[in-house]
Amino acid sequence: MSCHKKPLTSIEMQKIILILLFVLFLIVGQTAQSQQPNRKAMIRNRIEQVKLREIKQRLQLDEATFAQFRPIYLRYERRIANIDFKNQARLMKANTDSLSTEEANLLITNQLANAKKMVFIRERFYNEFRKVLTPQQLVKLYQSETEIRRKVMTEIRNRRKEN
Numbered sequence: 599m600s601c602h603k604k605p606l607t608s609i610e611m612q613k614i615i616l617i618l619l620f621v622l623f624l625i626v627g628q629t630a631q632s633q634q635p636n637r638k639a640m641i642r643n644r645i646e647q648v649k650l651r652e653i654k655q656r657l658q659l660d661e662a663t664f665a666q667f668r669p670i671y672l673r674y675e676r677r678i679a680n681i682d683f684k685n686q687a688r689l690m691k692a693n694t695d696s697l698s699t700e701e702a703n704l705l706i707t708n709q710l711a712n713a714k715k716m717v718f719i720r721e722r723f724y725n726e727f728r729k730v731l732t733p734q735q736l737v738k739l740y741q742s743e744t745e746i747r748r749k750v751m752t753e754i755r756n757r758r759k760e761n
Contacts, residue, residue, distance in 0.1 A: 642679070648746075650671065650672075652742065653746075656742045657731070657735045657739060657742070663730055663731075666729070667731065670723065670726045670729075670730065673723075674719065674726075677719045678719060681712050681716060681719075682708075682712060683747065692705055720740075724736075
C-alpha cells in the first residue's frame with residue numbers, strides 16, 4: 599500500500615475554509631459575549647481616547663506637552679464623568695407650566711449641585727493644568743470639552759434612535 603495522498607480538490611478546500619471561518623466566527627462571538635460586562639469601560643476608554651486626540655489637535659500640543667497633559671486630563675475627566683449632565687438638559691428642556699413647585703425646586707437644586715461639583719473639580723485641577731498649559735489653552739480646553747460632550751451626546755442619541 600502506498601502512503602501517498604492525493605491533493606485536495608477545490609471543493610474540498612472550500613469546505614475546509616468554510617469550516618475554519620465558521621469556527622473563527624464562533625470564537626469571535628464567544629469572546630464578544632464574554633466581554634459584555636466590560637463594555638461600558640471599553641466605551642468610556644474609547645471616548646477618552648477620542649477626546650484626547652481632539653484636544654491635542656485643538657490645543658496644538660506637542661508630544662512632550664501632551665505626555666505631561668494626558669495623565670492629568672484623564673484624572674480630571676474621570677472626576678467630571680461622575681457629574682450628571684442630564685440634569686442640566688432636564689432643566690433647560692423643562693416645561694415650566696407643567697412643573698410643580700417641588701419638581702422645579704429639585705431641578706434647580708440638582709443643577710446648582712452639579713455646577714458646584716464642576717467648579718470644585720476645575721479649581722482642584724487648575725494648578726495641575728497650569729503646569730503644562732497656558733491660560734489660553736485652558737480656556738480652549740474648556741470650550742473643546744463642552745463641544746465634544748455635545749457631539750458625544752448627539753451621537754449617542756442618534757445611535758439609540760437607529761436601534
